[in-house]
Amino acid sequence: MTISDTYHHQPDENGHFGEFGGRYIPETLMPLVLDLNKHYRKLKDDKEFNRLISYYSQHYIGRPSPLYFAERLTNHFDGAKLYFKRDELNHTGAHKINNALGQVLLAKHMGKTRIIAETGAGQHGVATATICALLDLPCFIYMGESDMERQSPNVFRMKLLGAEVIPVSHGSKTLKDAMNEAMRDWVTNVENTYYVIGTVAGPHPFPEMVRDFQKIIGIEVKEQILAAENKLPDAMVAAIGGGSNAIGLFYDFLNDTSVKLYGVEAGGKGINTDEHAASLSGGEPGVLHGSHSYLLQDDDGQIADAYSISAGLDYPGIGPEHAYLQSIGRVNYVAISDEEALSAFQLCCRLEGIIPALEPSHALAYVSQLAPSMKQDEIIVMNMCGRGDKDIFNVAKHLGFEI
Amino acid sequence: MTNRIDNTFSVLKEKNRKALITFVTVGDPSIEDTHKIMNLLVDAGVDIIELGIPFSDPIADGTTIQSASQRALANGTTLKSILSLVTRFRKNNKHTPIVLMGYYNPVFRHGIESFCSDATNAGVDGLIIVDLPPEEDSLLRTIANKDDLHLVRLVTPTTDEERLSIILDGATGFLYYVSINGITGMQVIDEKTIEERINFLRQKTDLPIAVGFGIKSSEDVRMIQKYADAAVVGSALVKKIEEIGEFHKEGELFNFVRDLSETHVP
Numbered sequence A: 001m002t003i004s005d006t007y008h009h010q011p012d013e014n015g016h017f018g019e020f021g022g023r024y025i026p027e028t029l030m031p032l033v034l035d036l037n038k039h040y041r042k043l044k045d046d047k048e049f050n051r052l053i054s055y056y057s058q059h060y061i062g063r064p065s066p067l068y069f070a071e072r073l074t075n076h077f078d079g080a081k082l083y084f085k086r087d088e089l090n091h092t093g094a095h096k097i098n099n100a101l102g103q104v105l106l107a108k109h110m111g112k113t114r115i116i117a118e119t120g121a122g123q124h125g126v127a128t129a130t131i132c133a134l135l136d137l138p139c140f141i142y143m144g145e146s147d148m149e150r151q152s153p154n155v156f157r158m159k160l161l162g163a164e165v166i167p168v169s170h171g172s173k174t175l176k177d178a179m180n181e182a183m184r185d186w187v188t189n190v191e192n193t194y195y196v197i198g199t200v201a202g203p204h205p206f207p208e209m210v211r212d213f214q215k216i217i218g219i220e221v222k223e224q225i226l227a228a229e230n231k232l233p234d235a236m237v238a239a240i241g242g243g244s245n246a247i248g249l250f251y252d253f254l255n256d257t258s259v260k261l262y263g264v265e266a267g268g269k270g271i272n273t274d275e276h277a278a279s280l281s282g283g284e285p286g287v288l289h290g291s292h293s294y295l296l297q298d299d300d301g302q303i304a305d306a307y308s309i310s311a312g313l314d315y316p317g318i319g320p321e322h323a324y325l326q327s328i329g330r331v332n333y334v335a336i337s338d339e340e341a342l343s344a345f346q347l348c349c350r351l352e353g354i355i356p357a358l359e360p361s362h363a364l365a366y367v368s369q370l371a372p373s374m375k376q377d378e379i380i381v382m383n384m385c386g387r388g389d390k391d392i393f394n395v396a397k398h399l400g401f402e403i
Numbered sequence B: 001m002t003n004r005i006d007n008t009f010s011v012l013k014e015k016n017r018k019a020l021i022t023f024v025t026v027g028d029p030s031i032e033d034t035h036k037i038m039n040l041l042v043d044a045g046v047d048i049i050e051l052g053i054p055f056s057d058p059i060a061d062g063t064t065i066q067s068a069s070q071r072a073l074a075n076g077t078t079l080k081s082i083l084s085l086v087t088r089f090r091k092n093n094k095h096t097p098i099v100l101m102g103y104y105n106p107v108f109r110h111g112i113e114s115f116c117s118d119a120t121n122a123g124v125d126g127l128i129i130v131d132l133p134p135e136e137d138s139l140l141r142t143i144a145n146k147d148d149l150h151l152v153r154l155v156t157p158t159t160d161e162e163r164l165s166i167i168l169d170g171a172t173g174f175l176y177y178v179s180i181n182g183i184t185g186m187q188v189i190d191e192k193t194i195e196e197r198i199n200f201l202r203q204k205t206d207l208p209i210a211v212g213f214g215i216k217s218s219e220d221v222r223m224i225q226k227y228a229d230a231a232v233v234g235s236a237l238v239k240k241i242e243e244i245g246e247f248h249k250e251g252e253l254f255n256f257v258r259d260l261s262e263t264h265v266p
């Protein structure tokens, strides 16, 4: 059997996914990013590096994560069969640790002695702090002040893990501002510092590298769904902040064109308002944080503040590979509002006994629209990319509970 | 017509003088103030004016320029209003080179072709785009050069020989040496490093070399001018503008800049 590989040729050697991607960074960082690229190319296929990744993935993170048939939700939606890829069961509670593990191992290999990262929901910060504790590296996490407030449990977790959380008080005090500050740190500490970007954004090779560390999700799903159903799913759904859990789920299925792929952006208070975080549905092409992609911005090219109830999706950009996949029509990008996500959150708790993070609650809200329109012998796989413990205070507030 | 940047450097060279370049964020505290400040800078002896295009997410800037950019954006400064400021400035000043410095997204959003022709028509002479390394600048560079705009390339302490040849390939106008690994507004590094780096660059290029980042005082300017063709003062001036808030002809800001430029004396 010959497998056509149409969708696996990206990016080119300068990190371009079609017209998107690239390296739009200050010259001070160019030598570092080029060096990182060289090291990554070398390590990517290195036996020992891959042995370490699979060792920790299995024994520390707990991979493979289960593929679970969500029977009660399936009955409730009365349409397609719904499976959850349970990456919320990973150590630290989200998919983020797949990437943090890979990058911190790479940093260690490169002889870097100081790790920095940005975080929104705090899951990437917790994951990075965790791996830094494991591998004995000092860790500094930039986090917007309003995210520190709405994700306070994760702030304390990072501190317990020995990381220093640096509050960012500029701009909207969310993920974008944390990323700005992390970049400033990186430009200033080029000699010893490794910047662990938490999603498929940033300059080349980050979007490719983070994807490669996350694509295990889809690789496992393929094996698991074939074992369970003896066929590929008909649709896959994932939430999108920068797009790492989504590309992780989709990547191994890009060439299986019978599988429809849906990326769910945060629609906040509605994509017709100016309070949302749907860069593809409501943004324009532009350049931010090292790559050319889609951005929320005004007519003068100033970046707009994103808004979402979910700190992990509250980002005005999106990874360049998603911009590319939209441009060629391989993935459909849709938006889900705060309110829809909140109802899906509660539905999932009650019907499945799973408290999802607000991020995958967006994916589930879209599933609730999609599943009823599909046939009962069709299959949807949704990435349950994070658990909701971090969100309970925030959700309580929105639902009017005091805890 | 020769480009004003080329002109300025060759005239200065004949006089055996070094250039003082100053950076201000346009629209801080207002566009009208920037106009006054530009005239003041020229009167005080500044050779080249860098105009900062404010951007919402200036990842290469420290707090001083970040805040200035925010103030400028808050009072409605746009790329259009910046270009119209240059047009007005040019009515009375035909010789002082103007370099627009900023981040790529506003330029990209404006449309590269129309941005370059609008900038040239307004009287801009060069561009420095902080987050546009040589690997990504060919589109802008080709169009800019056709319009007789220099796209100034940057060199940093992290630049090695191999990288330098990539940067020099296609560099025009002058070379901008960023004196430190870091963001704007930090301390200057030591003289010995500057000397070594400039000597290294001189072996590889005949372009004039400007040094920027961390230059705060007339002593700093004088030290830089011993080695380089130009010293760039940015954050220190932006900070003064913030502190002073009044821009009379012979006032405090004038004296500050005057002091920087007196280092011209050969």
Ligand SMILES: Cc1ncc(COP(=O)(O)O)c(C=O)c1O
Pocket (backbone or CB within 6 Å): A094, A095, A096, A120, A121, A122, A123, A124, A198, A199, A200, A239, A240, A241, A242, A243, A244, A245, A246, A311, A312, A313, A357, A359, A360, A385, A386, A387
């Ligand atoms: C659980 C969870 N899902 C999704 C995201 C969004 O990131 P990405 O789009 O890269 O998966 C985050 C980010 O913090 C997260 O914590």
